[in-house]
Amino acid sequence: MKRIYIAFAVLAALALAGWLATKSLDDGGPLAEAPIISRLTAEDLPDTPDEWEGRIDYPALEQQLAELSLRPEMAGLAVAVVEDGRLSFVRTYGLSDRTAGSPVTPQTVFRWASVSKTAAGALAASLANEDVVDLDRPVASWRTTLRLPTGAETRVTFGQLLAQQTGLTKNAYDERLEDGQSPGRIRADLVAAPLQCDPGTCHTYQNIAFDAASEILGDAANRPFPEAVVDRFFRPLGMRSAGYGMKGLTGAKDWARPHNNGQVREVKEAYWRVPAAAGVNSNIVDFARWMQAMMGLRSNVIPQEVLQIAHSPRVKTARLYGGDLKQAISDAHYGLGWRSFIYGGHRLEGHSGAVAGYRATMIFEPATRTGVVAMWNSNWGFPFRIPFAAIDSYHNKQDSMWLDLGDLPPVKIDEAEGLP
Secondary structure, eight states, rough: OOOOOOOOHHHHHHHHHOOOOOOGGGOOOOOOOHHHHTTOGGSSOOSSGGGOOOOSOOHHHHHHHHHEEEEEEEEEEEEEEEEEEEEEEEEEEEETTTTTEEETTTTTTEOGGGGGGGHHHHHHHHHHHHOOOTSSGGGGGGGGOOOOOOGGTTSHHHHHHHOOSSOOOTTHHHHHHHHTTHHHHHHHHHSSOOBSSTTTTTTOOSTTTTTTHHHHHHHHHOOOOOHIIIIIIIITTTTTOOOOOOOHHHTTBBBOOOOOOEEEOOOOOOOGSHHHOOEEOOOOOHHHHHHHHEEEETTTTTHHHHHHHHHSSOOEEEOOOSSHHHTEEEEEEEOSOOOOEEEEEEEEEEEEEEEEEEEEEEEEEEETTTEEEESSSSSSGGGGGHHHHHHHHHHHHOOOOTTTTTTTOOOOOOOOOOOO
């Protein structure tokens, strides 16, 4: 698509040219302050082959994604790639609504699911950097409904809560949330939940307990937690489609319906009621904006010292994903709503997530500011492989087979609809 440049944009670029300085990745210096995405119009998106430039083999990736999108387990798919800090690839595939036959577009709003935890971690780190929040204070010293076995809320710190170190068994009482119970009531009932380890000593993934962060951070920011994130991060980053809550999705002009077994399913509100854990919605371009900010390319909004607080590993975790991908990953850790691990000798960071009828992933390599965001509206887990295929291509790994569909077993759509 031919780019359309108006005079104002040209003049603005010239005015900024003397201010934005770009260093090479080799010397470890920062890239320019990422004006690339924030100034893009629909005409500017890198969505055609003549606009795909970089080390990644984008025509090959495009072919793999197109074939993937035709699988019966899929409905729609949106993918964006940031390479060396620059938005280099945006493509959408399939349908946002099989019943209506509506295609996915770059404006289609999806759910981030558990990638939302990265926003909660960033807000906590930002407030900690301003000495508004003390991450070493016990959870019980804040106004929160969370109660843990043996009174552990008096010992587990806020930082440990965000690093998933409550000691509770994985996804404790999520089924009660899905049954419609109040998150506050469930958090109070966690006092009787079983423990996997002594609180504060291991990583055990949570949603309801983690969402005590929405109470703590909302209190610290003197406004509802979703408003604090939107005002502090999303609006300054130009993420106009990004927000919280069910209405933020279903009220959008163009939104992806959840699918399972090839059929449109009912939208389920449960995990929007734990906004710190799984409350964010956006389109794919705004998701890429968030990844750029997490790469450190928007330090005017999220300074490097905030990212250091949020992303520093705090606790070792089990390997991620399953099957061959699980075996390819090592040295996995969790920060403040943030994952990091080693893949192919490279340190990768980000998060992934799933709620009923939706999946999302954001994985990138900090050293090269290269990574992928992807969202799709079905329950199939195979597309979690997409970032690894792109990163392999960036590093010229010739035998990457992550998106090879030839070895897939006969189609069997996963019925599971809970968060992983």
